[in-house]
Amino acid sequence: MNRFILGFFGAATLAVFLGGQDSAVSMRKAEFLEQEYAIAKTSASYFIFDLEARSIFLKAKGFKLKEWSVTKVRKWGRPIDLKAYVLLKKSAINQPQRKNITPKPGEAPNSSELDVLELDKMPVQYTLELGDEIRIHIRPESQGFKGFKKGVDQFISWVVIKPIKTVFRAIKKNPFTDIEIVLPTEKDTKGIYWSFFEGQKCLLYGLR
Amino acid sequence: MSEWGRFVDRFKKVGIVFWSKGRGLVLRLKRIGIVFRSRWGKTVLWVLGGMILILAGIVTAGMMIEKSWGRRAEAAIVGEAARSAKKKPVPSVPLELKMKNLSPRGTYVLIDTAENRLRVIREGKMIQEAVVSCGSGDILEDPSGSRKWVFETPRGEFAVSSKLVNPTWIKPDWAFIEEGEKIPTDYNERIDNDTLGDYALGFGDGFFIHGTLYSRLLGRNVTHGCVRVGDKDLKTVFQNVPMGAKIYIY
Numbered sequence A: 001m002n003r004f005i006l007g008f009f010g011a012a013t014l015a016v017f018l019g020g021q022d023s024a025v026s027m028r029k030a031e032f033l034e035q036e037y038a039i040a041k042t043s044a045s046y047f048i049f050d051l052e053a054r055s056i057f058l059k060a061k062g063f064k065l066k067e068w069s070v071t072k073v074r075k076w077g078r079p080i081d082l083k084a085y086v087l088l089k090k091s092a093i094n095q096p097q098r099k100n101i102t103p104k105p106g107e108a109p110n111s112s113e114l115d116v117l118e119l120d121k122m123p124v125q126y127t128l129e130l131g132d133e134i135r136i137h138i139r140p141e142s143q144g145f146k147g148f149k150k151g152v153d154q155f156i157s158w159v160v161i162k163p164i165k166t167v168f169r170a171i172k173k174n175p176f177t178d179i180e181i182v183l184p185t186e187k188d189t190k191g192i193y194w195s196f197f198e199g200q201k202c203l204l205y206g207l208r
Numbered sequence B: 001m002s003e004w005g006r007f008v009d010r011f012k013k014v015g016i017v018f019w020s021k022g023r024g025l026v027l028r029l030k031r032i033g034i035v036f037r038s039r040w041g042k043t044v045l046w047v048l049g050g051m052i053l054i055l056a057g058i059v060t061a062g063m064m065i066e067k068s069w070g071r072r073a074e075a076a077i078v079g080e081a082a083r084s085a086k087k088k089p090v091p092s093v094p095l096e097l098k099m100k101n102l103s104p105r106g107t108y109v110l111i112d113t114a115e116n117r118l119r120v121i122r123e124g125k126m127i128q129e130a131v132v133s134c135g136s137g138d139i140l141e142d143p144s145g146s147r148k149w150v151f152e153t154p155r156g157e158f159a160v161s162s163k164l165v166n167p168t169w170i171k172p173d174w175a176f177i178e179e180g181e182k183i184p185t186d187y188n189e190r191i192d193n194d195t196l197g198d199y200a201l202g203f204g205d206g207f208f209i210h211g212t213l214y215s216r217l218l219g220r221n222v223t224h225g226c227v228r229v230g231d232k233d234l235k236t237v238f239q240n241v242p243m244g245a246k247i248y249i250y
Helices: A002-042 A144-171 A186-195 B003-031 B039-087 B095-102 B173-178 B231-240
Strands: A046-050 A055-060 A063-069 A072-077 A089-091 A126-130 A134-140 A177-183 A201-205 B107-112 B117-122 B125-133 B139-141 B148-150 B156-159 B162-165 B199-203 B207-210 B227-229 B246-249
Touching: A002 A046, A002 A055, A002 A201, A002 B095, A063 A186, A063 B107, A072 A144, A072 B039, A134 A186, A144 B039, A177 A186, B003 B039, B117 B231, B125 B231, B139 B173, B199 B231, B207 B231, B227 B231
Parallel strands: A046 A201, A134 A177, B107 B246, B207 B227
Antiparallel strands: A046 A055, A055 A063, A072 A177, A089 A126, A126 A134, B107 B117, B117 B125, B125 B227, B139 B148, B156 B246, B162 B199, B199 B207
16 A cells, blocks of 8 residues: 555646756747747848757748758857857858959850859858857868867867866856857858858747 | 866866876987987976976866856856746747748748749648759949849748739849940840840849749859749749748848
């Protein structure tokens, strides 16, 4: 009888705990939908980084324009608030430059001679700066020797440099968040760099 | 376990990793003949060892600070969510329905400037896809230095504001400056009946979806901001897309 009563209360406690977890998740989902609705009402297009579902969406008025799948996500630093962020700056080592046209008479050039700003010219690896000291580092998956070298760089960055940066930022009382997103191909990373323009809003979901 | 206890526990783990890496490096140096037998060599070893331990300490502290940021912010988020759940009234219309009502109805156009594709959507289904040319992103400066044009297709939500058959292009100043020509004073010299093709759909501030003389350049970002479509596709777009239809450019 005692074992039965104990078992009953144990099961009840577990049910309450799991129910609590479920309601916390559905509250976050509801909050996320509200935030997305608020952005969709006022912005022509916006980005959703749904990192729980491992996807990045470009949306307009609630419907999907483009989707990219995410291979890997890593986060360091302060958790992210569920609110709209604005892309303040994109930075890359080889930032694409607009060409200044030299006025000259003539016919249209052949397609092979064209030197214009296109998707292929976009950088493969870059950093997106949002407000609140949040930086998203985007890169494609690396294979072979490049992948090994990248792995070593990442180890040093995440195991040594970020913790040291954290100590100094804690002293200055200025926490930060670094997110690393890895996409399958270079075309995917270039596509996001092309589509995500400065001043555009985004939501980050699924990262604690 | 107290914070200090957690720090010591983590420091031991991090310290062991750093120490073993440092020791491994010294052994490798010994194998290739670099030894630290002399007094100076031993001093260097002690200093390196100390630096490794200090580095391990800083790294451990950084990891623990990062965890504490997470714990504090999580507690704040959970608390705020619990408080707002108590206050918030239940919405009368579900959010999913409200979101669905924002989406465009009927026929609308999607223009992908990265892939140079135009898609016509009707009742949620794509009824046409065309290869197009969008803006080059190039910059043209007036030699006098007073004006500058950036030839980019604007992004955002627009609506078809005009539909023209056999449209006439009134060439703006930049069209002459780009060719190195003098800007004409006679208005008639600006009239061009060929460049825009058979049809044009206007949107935004003077932009058009129109035809092209350079169909071999379709698929490339070569225009001055307008969207160029091949002749056959342009006719179908003109027939399928009504006045006032939404255009989403991204």
